[in-house]
Amino acid sequence: MSNTTLRKNQKNQLNNTGINQQKLRAFAGELAKDIHTQDDLAELSASLVKMTIEAALGAEMEHHLGYAKHEQNTQDIDI
Numbered sequence: 001m002s003n004t005t006l007r008k009n010q011k012n013q014l015n016n017t018g019i020n021q022q023k024l025r026a027f028a029g030e031l032a033k034d035i036h037t038q039d040d041l042a043e044l045s046a047s048l049v050k051m052t053i054e055a056a057l058g059a060e061m062e063h064h065l066g067y068a069k070h071e072q073n074t075q076d077i078d079i
Contacts, residue, residue: 035041062068 031044035044058069
């Protein structure tokens, strides 16, 4: 299979946000096993939204600061 064909196949697996649909379906299938009521679904949905927002804010902060959480900023230290 050529590189172009591989890239087309990979692109077909991704939606417009770059999320791999195959992995997402597998993940959703695993999560769905524990959903038995509407309240379970609501709790899962709220948890996913919360985790997504926290991850996005953490990435934004890391980008803004220039280093990851729990890492020391060695750029401003005078030795």
